[in-house]
Structure formats: C-alpha cells, structure tokens
Amino acid sequence: MKIRQINAMSIDVEDYFQVSAFEPYITKNQWDNLPHRVENNTHKILDILEDRQIKATFFTLGWVAERYPSIVKRIVADGHELACHGYEHIRVTEQTPDQFRSDVYKAKNILEQQSGKEIKGYRAASYSIGASNLWALNVLQEMGFKYSSSIYPVKHDLYGMPEAPRFMFEPLQNLDFKEIPITTVRMGTKNWPCGGGGFFRFYPYALSKWALNRVNQQEQKPAIFYFHPWEIDPNQPRQNGLSLKTKTRHYLNLHKMEARLNQLLTDFKWDTMENVFHINQGQNHD
DSSP states (O other): OOOOOEEEEEEEEOOGGGSGGGTTTOOGGGGGGSOOOHHHHHHHHHHHHHHHTOOOEEEEOHHHHHHOHHHHHHHHHTTOEEEEOOSSOOOGGGOOHHHHHHHHHHHHHHHHHHHOSOOOEEOOGGGOOSGGGTHHHHHHHHTTOOEEOOOOOSOOSSOOOTTSOSSOBOOSTTSOOEEOOOOEEEETTEEEEOSBTHHHHHSOHHHHHHHHHIIIIISOOOOEEEEOGGGGOTTSOOOSSOOHHHHHHHHTTHHHHHHHHHHHHHHSEEEOHHHHTTOOOOOOOO
16 A cells, blocks of 8 residues: 655644735734734634644744744644744845844744744745845744745745745755745646645635645655635634735635635645654754
8 A cells, every 4th residue: 555645734823914915904003903813713723633633833923922822832732843934924025134033033032932942944924035035044044943934936926936946955055954845736837836825715625635646646745735724714804995806815715714624634644844854853942
C-alpha cells in the first residue's frame, strides 16, 4: 500500500476586521471597538483538530495574542506549533526594514513570553514578501526565525511572486533558513493556487482535492494549506460599503467552509509546518 504524503495545516490567527481587503474601510484605531470573534473561532478550530488528533501550525498576530492569551496557551497545551504573523497585520510592502523589524520583534516577544517556546516560523500579512522586498528574509533570519511561509508563487492583484520556486527552498546563501511557499499546482505555463484561502471557498471542493492529490502523488511533495478563523464564522458582523470584489472575496461560501474543512481533514494527512518540513529543533526559553 502506498504511504500517504503528510501535508502541513496552517491557520492565520486574525479577526475578520484585520484582513488586508478591509484596510480602506476599517482603520486600526477602530479595532478595539468592534465585536471580536477570533477567540471563540480559534477555540472552535482547536476543538475540531482535537477531535481528529491533528496537529497544525498557528501563525498568530501579536495583537490577538496580547488580548487573548488563552488562545496561545491552548495552542501550546494541545501540542500545536505556535508561529508568528507579525503584530498588527501590516503588509511588508508598506514597511521600511526598521518598521518591519520592530513589528516582528514586538510580536515574537509577546508570543515567546506567553508560550515559553521558541518561535521558529513567520508568515507575512497577505503573503507580502516578494521580488521587491526579499531583504525581509534576511531580517527574519537575523531575528532567529528558522523559516518563513510568506511567498506565494502566483500572480495576484494583492501579492505574489510567480517566478519563485513552488516548493521549499533556501533563499539565503550559506544560511540555514527556509522559505516554504503556499502550495500551487502547475498547469500549462502558470501556477494556480490550491493551498487554501479564497480559492478553497470559491471553487468546488473536488478541484482542491484533485490539485492537492496531484501535488502529493505526481510530484510527491507535501502541500501546505491555510485558512483563517473568520472563515468558519458565517455569522460574523457584515461590513457596509464594501466594493463588490471585496464583498465577494470575503463572504462567498463562508457557510460551506466548515464542512469542506472537515472533508479536507478526512481526505488528507496533516501535521505542523515544523514536523512536515523538519525544521531544526531549538531550545525552549526559560
């Protein structure tokens, strides 16, 4: 019998109002005054994973961890990998190197203080590391991160570096640091997204299943899947005045997401980024 490939399951822990597409509509100084749903939604995801004995990687915003330390404590207590999603969901394309370093340092410090664990992984807001700002990977390596999952090798209006390698690579010469791109499937001359997000909600589940199977079986590579806590929450507060594109992107098929996710967890084998990609073992902090 063929051994099934183990894939990496990842969750970007942020609330519905923090997504990049809402930036023109919701300012950061409004965040604390909006209804927060990230705590309950993340605990619901942790319940789903616990029922199935699946471990995942939680790329967590420092802003969220600061307000809801119970999330961090449970992620760690349940044996998942805690990783960093920056402090307040600023795209790296909007930051200078000093601003980037400051944001990431603040988030990493909060997560390590709360968890007592070394934080090895980082994912940029909206996959905003690409050809124009690869300096960010050097900053991450200098700060002690072992890997990033911040480059998406697709063409997209908000992000993407289609010329990047599709599978894990070492972007920094002579340094032990890995970039682990979100999974794509190659068709014709283009990479097509198949690692979660809007793609997973927009298109029939069968298409995602086919694409991930193709990566696992034909290319014999592990896939990386990602989603957000707000995606399993169809009853989240609706925002007014959104463009049609933003409204469609954010809200389409939210009511189908949880059932699809459960199917995905059944159809494939899953573990943390750290385990799937053999990120070297570090020491816990005192």
